[in-house]
Amino acid sequence: MKLRSYLILLVVGAVLPVVIFAGVMVYVSYQQQSENLAQGMIDRARAISAALDREFLISIQSLKVLAASTHLDKGQLQEFYGDMKGALAAHSRAWQNLTLVDASGQQLINLRRPFGSPLPRTGNPEAIEHVRQSKEAAIANLSPGPVTGAPGIVVHVPVLKDGRVKYFLNVVFYPAPLTDLLLQQQLSSDWIATIIDRNHIMVARTRDVGKFLGKPASSTFAAQAGQSREATWRETTIEGTAVVAALHRSDFTGWTVGVAIPMSLLEAPMKSSLIILTAGGLLLLLTGIGLAFLFGSRISRPIAALSAAATALGKGETPRCDASPIVEVNHTARAIEDASVRRKQAEEALTGRNMELQALQEVSQAILMSPDVQTTMEKILENAVALGSYDLGIIRLVDPNTATIKPVAYRGYVNPENIHSHPQLAAADATGRLTARVVTFREPRIEEDVPNCEGLRTWKKEGVQSAIVIPVRAGEEVLGVLQLGARSPRKFTPDAVRLLMAVGDQLGIAIQKSRANEETKRHLERIRALHEIDLAITSTLELQTILNVLLEKIEVFLPIAASSTVRLLRPDSGELESLACRGLDEKAWRSQARTTLGGRAEKVVQTRAPVVVADIQRDTRTYNPAVFRGLVSYLGVPLIVHDTVLGVLSLYTRKEHEFTREESEFLVTLAGQAAIAIHNAQLYEEMVRANKVKDEFLSVMSHELRTPLSVIMGYTGMLRDGMLGEINPKQEEALQKVLGRAGDQLNMVNEIMQTTQLESRSVTAGREPVILSGLMEQLRADYQLRSGKPAVKLVWDYPAGPIEITTDSAKLKQILQNLVNNALKFTDDGTVTISARVREGVSDHNTQHLTPDSRFVELKVSDTGIGIPPEKLQQIFDKFYQVDSSETRLYGGVGLGLYIVKHFTDLLGGTVSVESEPGKGSTFVVRLLL
Numbered sequence: 001m002k003l004r005s006y007l008i009l010l011v012v013g014a015v016l017p018v019v020i021f022a023g024v025m026v027y028v029s030y031q032q033q034s035e036n037l038a039q040g041m042i043d044r045a046r047a048i049s050a051a052l053d054r055e056f057l058i059s060i061q062s063l064k065v066l067a068a069s070t071h072l073d074k075g076q077l078q079e080f081y082g083d084m085k086g087a088l089a090a091h092s093r094a095w096q097n098l099t100l101v102d103a104s105g106q107q108l109i110n111l112r113r114p115f116g117s118p119l120p121r122t123g124n125p126e127a128i129e130h131v132r133q134s135k136e137a138a139i140a141n142l143s144p145g146p147v148t149g150a151p152g153i154v155v156h157v158p159v160l161k162d163g164r165v166k167y168f169l170n171v172v173f174y175p176a177p178l179t180d181l182l183l184q185q186q187l188s189s190d191w192i193a194t195i196i197d198r199n200h201i202m203v204a205r206t207r208d209v210g211k212f213l214g215k216p217a218s219s220t221f222a223a224q225a226g227q228s229r230e231a232t233w234r235e236t237t238i239e240g241t242a243v244v245a246a247l248h249r250s251d252f253t254g255w256t257v258g259v260a261i262p263m264s265l266l267e268a269p270m271k272s273s274l275i276i277l278t279a280g281g282l283l284l285l286l287t288g289i290g291l292a293f294l295f296g297s298r299i300s301r302p303i304a305a306l307s308a309a310a311t312a313l314g315k316g317e318t319p320r321c322d323a324s325p326i327v328e329v330n331h332t333a334r335a336i337e338d339a340s341v342r343r344k345q346a347e348e349a350l351t352g353r354n355m356e357l358q359a360l361q362e363v364s365q366a367i368l369m370s371p372d373v374q375t376t377m378e379k380i381l382e383n384a385v386a387l388g389s390y391d392l393g394i395i396r397l398v399d400p401n402t403a404t405i406k407p408v409a410y411r412g413y414v415n416p417e418n419i420h421s422h423p424q425l426a427a428a429d430a431t432g433r434l435t436a437r438v439v440t441f442r443e444p445r446i447e448e449d450v451p452n453c454e455g456l457r458t459w460k461k462e463g464v465q466s467a468i469v470i471p472v473r474a475g476e477e478v479l480g481v482l483q484l485g486a487r488s489p490r491k492f493t494p495d496a497v498r499l500l501m502a503v504g505d506q507l508g509i510a511i512q513k514s515r516a517n518e519e520t521k522r523h524l525e526r527i528r529a530l531h532e533i534d535l536a537i538t539s540t541l542e543l544q545t546i547l548n549v550l551l552e553k554i555e556v557f558l559p560i561a562a563s564s565t566v567r568l569l570r571p572d573s574g575e576l577e578s579l580a581c582r583g584l585d586e587k588a589w590r591s592q593a594r595t596t597l598g599g600r601a602e603k604v605v606q607t608r609a610p611v612v613v614a615d616i617q618r619d620t621r622t623y624n625p626a627v628f629r630g631l632v633s634y635l636g637v638p639l640i641v642h643d644t645v646l647g648v649l650s651l652y653t654r655k656e657h658e659f660t661r662e663e664s665e666f667l668v669t670l671a672g673q674a675a676i677a678i679h680n681a682q683l684y685e686e687m688v689r690a691n692k693v694k695d696e697f698l699s700v701m702s703h704e705l706r707t708p709l710s711v712i713m714g715y716t717g718m719l720r721d722g723m724l725g726e727i728n729p730k731q732e733e734a735l736q737k738v739l740g741r742a743g744d745q746l747n748m749v750n751e752i753m754q755t756t757q758l759e760s761r762s763v764t765a766g767r768e769p770v771i772l773s774g775l776m777e778q779l780r781a782d783y784q785l786r787s788g789k790p791a792v793k794l795v796w797d798y799p800a801g802p803i804e805i806t807t808d809s810a811k812l813k814q815i816l817q818n819l820v821n822n823a824l825k826f827t828d829d830g831t832v833t834i835s836a837r838v839r840e841g842v843s844d845h846n847t848q849h850l851t852p853d854s855r856f857v858e859l860k861v862s863d864t865g866i867g868i869p870p871e872k873l874q875q876i877f878d879k880f881y882q883v884d885s886s887e888t889r890l891y892g893g894v895g896l897g898l899y900i901v902k903h904f905t906d907l908l909g910g911t912v913s914v915e916s917e918p919g920k921g922s923t924f925v926v927r928l929l930l
Helices: 003-067 077-090 125-134 176-183 219-227 263-314 327-369 373-387 416-420 434-441 457-461 494-537 543-557 586-595 600-607 661-720 729-759 772-785 809-825 897-907
Strands: 095-102 107-110 151-161 164-173 192-196 202-205 230-236 242-249 256-262 392-399 404-411 445-447 466-474 477-486 563-569 576-582 611-613 634-641 644-652 768-771 792-797 804-807 830-840 855-863 911-917 921-929
Touching (some): 003 151, 003 176, 003 192, 003 242, 003 263, 176 202, 219 242, 256 263, 373 404, 404 477, 543 563, 543 576, 543 661, 576 586, 576 600, 600 611, 600 634, 644 661, 661 729, 772 809, 772 830, 809 855, 809 897, 809 921
Antiparallel strands (some): 095 107, 151 164, 192 202, 230 242, 242 256, 392 404, 392 477, 445 466, 466 477, 563 644, 634 644, 768 804
């Protein structure tokens, strides 16, 4: 686009925001006026409502004064009739009628009828009843009168006698005075004011009151009155006029006063403002566009001249610009002329920069193509010497471990001995050595007259006349220096220094990258070593094996280690016990270690930190050097787990070795892993010992408990059977109880032993052919010999045919015995049914081991006992679980019978399930594949 078009756009861009801002302000002002108007309407509705309340209060107070008449108190109703006529005359502006009603609701006096005339009951019994209950005055809604039928408003005032309502004194209002009340507010003729009662019926209105009196208010007005005490909203009136409305509901009467103003009056100011704003904005816009056309032509000619000058500048010519009346254009013309001059100067400097960039590119290529950092430094040194035709150069780097400056690459020396003819420079030395000063102050140093410079004896021997030292930097860190020298006098220009500084920075980045790669490689190797060692020492829980594997892996991943040892603290005495070593005479080491007091290992335990000894042969804590013959340096780290020192891991080298921070951290990390493995092994050994003691104890106790129980049961049975003399029925009953309790005790001992064997996994299932009917006959015979509960009947139901199953008969019999004993225990009266059936296909219950082609035997034990609550069915097979675990439970036992049933069934490859209902009994089902 042309400049003139941009000027037009500038005008439009300047005027439109102002017009838009004005429009926004008009709208904001309209909103503020609307809010103020709404608040004013609420205030006006509130004032009208207060006037309405005041009108009713005056009438209520006057009625209370009339009710205090002595004629009424004495029951002289004819005289009180006269009092009421006087009161009605005094309030003739508002009151239309007065009535007196007795407590039952019967009118006694109505001033519209002569005294003594027959009168109907009150026409508003609900209001009368409300006043009777509250004993307070009440204002009724608009309703027709019982005598005239004309709509009116009644105010009821109770007349109390001895605390009880004796009469009701009522005054009747016609709505007209309320409309007068609205008109007295001097509202604008455009406003509409309305009063509605609690039933939302219009009782007064400033417009068309005769038409709408007694009619319901609009649905929106009624809804707002029912929801809010004060509110504003927009709606359409009954006449169809769009208005903004506001209301106030009186807390005293419950009636609502509403006021409304037409929307056209509210929006008229905004419409006129927008019309004026639009017309003014268009006028301003057209005026600005005309001015833009006028001044655009005066600006475009000088700009065209500048464009021609810029084109000439682009072609490399020297442009000439005529003077212009526009100051900025003149400045631009002079700037173009100056730029032409500077361009020529820049072209000359660019040629030199291209040479520098080419040199830096060669340095970068040397970094990329070099296989290692040493080759990189030699290549960069070669390029740096060639850049300025220097005669010799050297790169010295700071050793981070010793804080000294060491030569790592050199070139052009006549006598290489001059490189190492002086001690290594200290990195912090600032006594005049040029190299040390550069490292310390991080700035390049130039010496153009080396023969007269102190501290450069080595370069003087090489015949150097001029020298420059450049810091090798990586960020803020100085890694070393690049030194270049010439055997002829040399002047170092700023460009040459800047180029060498860039070379030094590139060299620093290459060295830092190489060191980072080496550090990453070392970290990865350390992580791999720790992982392999962790896998090795956690693959077993045998303590001695863990220690031997640990020392073996240390030797693999720490080549500096000539030997290593592990000594652990004895928990009973607190002494260090020698448990494992590698690379030492174990017998001599164990003998020496037992007699050592206050040695290095104890120092590690006491300090809970690594201990380093440079030469153990000169260490006074080495009591028997012969054991450690050939070993020099020592590193000991504590074995700590859960903040407890378990022992010491020691490392020995054959040469004097300065352990680095990385080596110490690696061994400390390894010691942490080893401590966990050792701790786990110790816990495992303690657990094995505890289980062995437990098994031995249970075995002894089982034997010691079962032997006397068997004797007790034998002699008791002999007594009960009369083998030792006649006994009476009571004695037989007592002996039977003794046998029952002894049998229960024996079962508990057997269950504890079986549970122990199951937990130790020493129980296996046999496989032998078993005739199902024979097994059931044996079981039936066993229970016939026992005199169980007389009130419980055992029912046996199984096929008589020779059905053969392959299983462990003893365990299957134990399963059924436990289920039958359990059923008898929890059944005091009823039956226990033991059944067996051969079935095919998948059952409806617990089918994880069954397929559609399966054949299996189904064994059921059902009882009519107390049953099991549904929420406890999932827990009954748990060890030691009792459905009733209280100390006052009726049924004994240790809760192991069903636990053994579940585990024996699993051993036999079957399933067990239960169905139960409290109060109706339980059914246990065992299924075994045929």
